[in-house]
Amino acid sequence: MKFFTKLSLLFTFSLFIILLMACQAEDIMKKVIGVTWIRSFEDDKEGTQAYRPETYDFPPARGREGWRFEKDETLTKQVIAPTDGYVSQRGKWNFYLKKDKAILDIILEIVQENIDKKQDEKVKKLSYEIVSASDSILFVKKLNEK
Template structure:
């Protein structure tokens, strides 16, 4: 009678332990989100057709009259950086939301432009390639 109870206890502990492991897919998605959440500036010199290339704002860019960009915060806040009239940078606040594994929906608070989708073509620590839809 003790053997079935012991076997049940061991199986229960193993089942519980197996559910405590982080899901690999979720872990990878979280790593990608961590890479994304920063400020990215447009490296227009590196664009490839309809694929726009962005680098972290700490990247050593060649001289340019101004760079557009975007910032993703972990809480879903988004800032789109446009070139201001004096070649400075003007930020427009909004939100970003994950639509699927490779697509983000961007909505700007000022509603000057309609919401748009960004397809993430590739993402690593120093490079973000997107396609605007």
């Protein structure tokens, strides 16, 4: 009988952990979605990139890249153009938990003026771990770039 009691306790605890992780993931994405996040390189630390909401009072810089994630899993990336202006890139995002890590996968469609590029060169796949997210700052760690 003790075996079944331990087994049921283990099952209950595992279910609790899964529900807790799902709630944590939902809380993270509630903070990220619908906000335009601008790169705040002054706040980078320990191999992470920092982003702040566009309403933040940033110090002067030559340019800052940014992201905006929408509920429908689309995104817009603001990048610095060769002419020092900005160019928007569109893409899709996917968020999931993997081994207690919040992972954000991004597929960007890169629109080039040179249409001689191959189709696969017009797509950029990125993967980030969301290290922490609050209403005032987002820390991510780049996992790969293909």
